[in-house]
Amino acid sequence: MATSDKIIERSLEEELFSNDDDVLDSNCSDVEVDIDERHVLPCDSASNSEIEGDEEADLVANSQQQSSTLDFSSDDDVPMCELRSRPRKNNYFGKDRFRWSSTPTSSRARTFQHNIVQEKEGVKQGYKNVLNSSSSPLDIWNQCFTDDMLEIIVLHTNEKIRSIEPKYTKQVCVQDIDLVEVKAFIRERIICIMSKNRFEVLLNVIRFDDSLTRETRRETDPLAPISQLFNYFIKQCQEVYAIGSYACVDEMLVAYRGRCRFKMYMPKKSAKYGLKIMCLMDARTRYLLNAYIYTGRDSDGLNLPIEYTRLRKPTQAILRLISCIEGTNRNITTDNWFTSIELANCLKGKQLTLVGTMRKNQREISSEFLPSRQRQLESSLFGFTSHITITSFVLKKKVVVVISSMHHASNVDEASKKPEIILFYNETKFGVDLVDQRCSNYLTGRRTRRWPLAIFYTY
Known part of the structure; x- marks a missing residue:
C-alpha cells in the first residue's frame, strides 16, 4: 500500500508540473525571446497566487515607479535619481x-x-611718399599735427592778442603770431626766435577756438575750447597709419589740479588728479588710433545709436572707440x-x-x-x-x-x-600704460590753470 501511494503521488506531481509548463507557454507565445537582461524589471519572489488585494496594487505601483527611474542607456544601469545627485562634469553654470x-x-x-585681418599694417598708401624708414620724429609729427591744425591756433590766438593789445605799453610783445612762431613755440626752439616776455604772453593768450561762440557751443559740447583741434588730431592719426591685428583699450590720465567740472581722481595713477582720456592703441607699436576725453557719465555713449544706451557704460566706451576698425x-x-x-x-x-x-x-x-x-x-x-x-x-x-x-x-x-x-x-595689455609712462618721462607740458592747455601739452 505504501508503494502504491508513492506511485500515485509521483504521477500527480508530474501532471501538475506538465500543466504549469503548458500555461506558461500559452501566455508567452507573443513575447520576443531575445530580451536584454538590462531591460528586465525586478519583481518580488512571491507568485501571483500569493498576492491579493492591496498588496497586488502596491506591487504594480512599485513596478511602475522602478521602470520610470531606470536608465536604459548603453553605458550603465544607474537610476536617474542617483544621477541627479551627482555633480555635472561636462557643464559649468554661472x-x-x-x-x-x-x-x-x-x-x-x-x-x-x-x-x-585683411588690412596691411603700416603707413597708408597716401603717405608712403613722405614717410619711410629714414623719416625723423619731426616728419612723423608733422603728418599727425598738420599746418592746417596750426593755422587754427594762429587764427584764434591772434583774436585774443588783439583783444588785450591796448593793455600793453610795449607793443612788441603783443604782435600777431604766425605759423613759424607757433612751430617754434611748440617745438621748444623758443630762444632762437622770441624773448622771454614774448613767450610768457603767448602762454597766456594761446587759444584753440572762437571765444565769441564758445559759451553757445558749451551747452552741447563741454569740450568746446579744445574739441575742434582734438578731433582733427584723432582724424589725422587714423588717416596716416593702419594698426596691426591686435589693439588695446585703456584710460590715460592727463595731470591737472585746476578747476574743471570733469576732473577725475584716480588713485592708481601716478598723477592721481587730472583729465581722463579713453584710448584705442596698437598693442605692438603703441600707436594712438582713436581717443575721446571723458566728460561725465553720459559721454561714453556719445554719438552712438539710441539702442546702445541700455548697455553697460564700459561697453559703450568700447563701441565708441572701435568705430574706426569695425569689420576688420x-x-x-x-x-x-x-x-x-x-x-x-x-x-x-x-x-x-x-x-x-x-x-x-x-x-x-x-x-x-x-x-x-x-x-x-x-x-x-x-x-x-x-x-x-x-x-x-x-x-x-x-x-x-x-x-x-x-x-x-x-x-x-x-x-x-x-x-x-x-x-x-x-x-x-600694456599699450596705453606704456604710452602714459613715456608721456611722463618725456614731459613737454608746463604748469597751467587752463585745462585745454593741459590736453594740448600732452599731444
Whole structure:
C-alpha cells in the first residue's frame, strides 16, 4: 500500500508540473525571446497566487515607479535619481545659469576666419611718399599735427592778442603770431626766435577756438575750447597709419589740479588728479588710433545709436572707440573694468574679437572658476560656448579669470604652465600704460590753470 501511494503521488506531481509548463507557454507565445537582461524589471519572489488585494496594487505601483527611474542607456544601469545627485562634469553654470561646456566646440587646427585681418599694417598708401624708414620724429609729427591744425591756433590766438593789445605799453610783445612762431613755440626752439616776455604772453593768450561762440557751443559740447583741434588730431592719426591685428583699450590720465567740472581722481595713477582720456592703441607699436576725453557719465555713449544706451557704460566706451576698425577681424584687449560677456557679444556683431580679464563678481562666472582651496597651484580650468572661451588660472593665493572670443582651445604653455589666453593677454595689455609712462618721462607740458592747455601739452 505504501508503494502504491508513492506511485500515485509521483504521477500527480508530474501532471501538475506538465500543466504549469503548458500555461506558461500559452501566455508567452507573443513575447520576443531575445530580451536584454538590462531591460528586465525586478519583481518580488512571491507568485501571483500569493498576492491579493492591496498588496497586488502596491506591487504594480512599485513596478511602475522602478521602470520610470531606470536608465536604459548603453553605458550603465544607474537610476536617474542617483544621477541627479551627482555633480555635472561636462557643464559649468554661472549664477544666472549661463552655461559653459568643458569641451571645445571645435577642434579645427586652422586659423579661424574671424582672426584673419585683411588690412596691411603700416603707413597708408597716401603717405608712403613722405614717410619711410629714414623719416625723423619731426616728419612723423608733422603728418599727425598738420599746418592746417596750426593755422587754427594762429587764427584764434591772434583774436585774443588783439583783444588785450591796448593793455600793453610795449607793443612788441603783443604782435600777431604766425605759423613759424607757433612751430617754434611748440617745438621748444623758443630762444632762437622770441624773448622771454614774448613767450610768457603767448602762454597766456594761446587759444584753440572762437571765444565769441564758445559759451553757445558749451551747452552741447563741454569740450568746446579744445574739441575742434582734438578731433582733427584723432582724424589725422587714423588717416596716416593702419594698426596691426591686435589693439588695446585703456584710460590715460592727463595731470591737472585746476578747476574743471570733469576732473577725475584716480588713485592708481601716478598723477592721481587730472583729465581722463579713453584710448584705442596698437598693442605692438603703441600707436594712438582713436581717443575721446571723458566728460561725465553720459559721454561714453556719445554719438552712438539710441539702442546702445541700455548697455553697460564700459561697453559703450568700447563701441565708441572701435568705430574706426569695425569689420576688420582685429582683436581688442581690455582690463576687467571693460570686459564682459555683453561686450564679447557686441564685438562679435562688429566682426571683432575680445580678450580680457573679468571681475569675479560677474554673474556669468561659474563657482568652479573662482578661488577655492581644493584647486592646485598653477592649475587651469576651461569653459567654452559657441564663440567664447573662459579660463581660470590659480596664481599663488588668487585666481585670474580671462575670457576670449579669439581662442577656442584649452592650450597651456608647458614652460610657464599658463594658458595661451593669459600669455596673449600679458603681451597685448600694456599699450596705453606704456604710452602714459613715456608721456611722463618725456614731459613737454608746463604748469597751467587752463585745462585745454593741459590736453594740448600732452599731444
